[in-house]
Amino acid sequence: MNRRPINVAWRALRQTVSGPDTPPTRPLLARWPRLAPYAAPVGLLAALGLFAITLAVENERRLAPPIAVLFAALTVAPLLALPRRPLLAWRLTMLALLVCTFNAPDDVPWPWTPPLALGAIAVLAVVAARVDRPVLIWVAALSAVPVLTLVRAENRGATLVAVGVLAILGDLVRRNQLSRRALVAQTEVSEREQERRAVLEERTRIARELHDVVAHHMSLIAVQAETAPYRLTDVPAGTAAEFTAIAGSARDALTDMRRLLGVLRSESTGPQTAPQPDLADLPAMVATAERAGLPVRLDATRPEGVAVPAPVGLAAYRIVQEGLANAARHAAGAAVRVTVRAGPSTLAVRIENSPADAPPTAQGGTGHGLTGMRERATSLGGTFTAGPLPDGGYAVAAELPYDARDGER
Numbered sequence: 052m053n054r055r056p057i058n059v060a061w062r063a064l065r066q067t068v069s070g071p072d073t074p075p076t077r078p079l080l081a082r083w084p085r086l087a088p089y090a091a092p093v094g095l096l097a098a099l100g101l102f103a104i105t106l107a108v109e110n111e112r113r114l115a116p117p118i119a120v121l122f123a124a125l126t127v128a129p130l131l132a133l134p135r136r137p138l139l140a141w142r143l144t145m146l147a148l149l150v151c152t153f154n155a156p157d158d159v160p161w162p163w164t165p166p167l168a169l170g171a172i173a174v175l176a177v178v179a180a181r182v183d184r185p186v187l188i189w190v191a192a193l194s195a196v197p198v199l200t201l202v203r204a205e206n207r208g209a210t211l212v213a214v215g216v217l218a219i220l221g222d223l224v225r226r227n228q229l230s231r232r233a234l235v236a237q238t239e240v241s242e243r244e245q246e247r248r249a250v251l252e253e254r255t256r257i258a259r260e261l262h263d264v265v266a267h268h269m270s271l272i273a274v275q276a277e278t279a280p281y282r283l284t285d286v287p288a289g290t291a292a293e294f295t296a297i298a299g300s301a302r303d304a305l306t307d308m309r310r311l312l313g314v315l316r317s318e319s320t321g322p323q324t325a326p327q328p329d330l331a332d333l334p335a336m337v338a339t340a341e342r343a344g345l346p347v348r349l350d351a352t353r354p355e356g357v358a359v360p361a362p363v364g365l366a367a368y369r370i371v372q373e374g375l376a377n378a379a380r381h382a383a384g385a386a387v388r389v390t391v392r393a394g395p396s397t398l399a400v401r402i403e404n405s406p407a408d409a410p411p412t413a414q415g416g417t418g419h420g421l422t423g424m425r426e427r428a429t430s431l432g433g434t435f436t437a438g439p440l441p442d443g444g445y446a447v448a449a450e451l452p453y454d455a456r457d458g459e460r
Contacts, residue, residue, distance in 0.1 A: 180224040187221065273301035330391065362431065378402065434450045
């Protein structure tokens with residue numbers, strides 16, 4: 052015999068009668084924080100008003116003043132406890148339904164006052180939307196006890212149906228809330244996972260591009276080392292052996308880099324044989340953007356004799372490329388200015404656009420362009436900032452440090 056359903060039902064009964072209350076939910080006025088400070092005073096005034104109305108109704112039944120005050124308090128108390136302690140409010144309501152029946156008129160369908168009946172409906176509706184299904188079943192079953200014992204026979208059926216409908220609707224509301232919360236939590240997890248994947252993909256692409264840049268220099272080192280004994284005269288045998296060892300180490304490094312690149316490269320990404328762009332390709336990219344209808348102005352300066360290393364030039368090119376794409380996507384019609392300043396040890400890149408004079412023309416993109424630009428800057432030990440301008444435009448800026456001697460090799 053499976054005793055699990057019996058144990059579940061027993062635990063639910065104990066929680067319903069005397070167990071802990073349901074955990075608090077989001078405050079009712081969380082969406083309107085300005086109204087939250089007035090909730091308690093307004094609720095207290097409403098409770099006092101309901102107490103006075105209930106007391107007047109109880110006096111019409113010709114009850115003793117202490118009994119009338121007690122019945123009015125039992126009517127109002129559940130509503131005061133309802134927002135934070137719904138099960139406690141239901142227990143107080145059950146007590147009121149069983150006690151507050153003295154001197155009821157014969158011509159009313161229920162032996163309770165209208166405030167108590169309406170309050171009981173409100174309490175049952177809230178409890179049904181807050182408790183688990185096993186507890187809800189017991190709440191609905193026990194709520195039927197006053198109906199079966201105190202309500203007239205001709206009104207019991209409709210009252211029991213109303214209790215059942217409230218329980219079913221409350222359970223549906225609770226299930227809907229749980230589904231929404233689960234969906235919100237899953238959406239947050241998916242967004243974090245998407246951001247993490249975007250960062251990893253950008254780092255992988257940076258690694259592939261750096262491989263192409265470094266492989267070029269390593270290949271030159273290997274070729275120079277192998278041909279040095281033939282290009283130079285009177286090279287001692289020991290020196291020639293050193294050149295051979297250098298060439299071998301360079302080729303071994305290239306082999307290891309290709310193996311690492313094979314691990315980093317996704318299955319859908321084929322081998323990339325095209326040369327990687329650098330600062331010299333910026334005018335062509337700006338011209339392409341202008342032909343596409345984006346008003347761009349390029350301001351690039353590099354002092355004579357300053358050579359920017361290939362990885363830094365590639366990162367600057369990609370940052371400008373993504374910046375122009377974001378400007379076209381989110382600030383259609385805005386004028387864009389690209390500024391590139393090469394100093395003795397730092398390359399400064401800035402892309403700024405004026406306020407958009409038209410709605411965005413495209414809604415595509417992954418939404419992680421800023422993440423990619425930041426990854427490129429930080430991978431080189433630089434800095435990256437992005438944010439709106441006082442005039443309503445937007446600007447991104449990167450500082451990419453380098454050693455000028457690296458660009459001369």
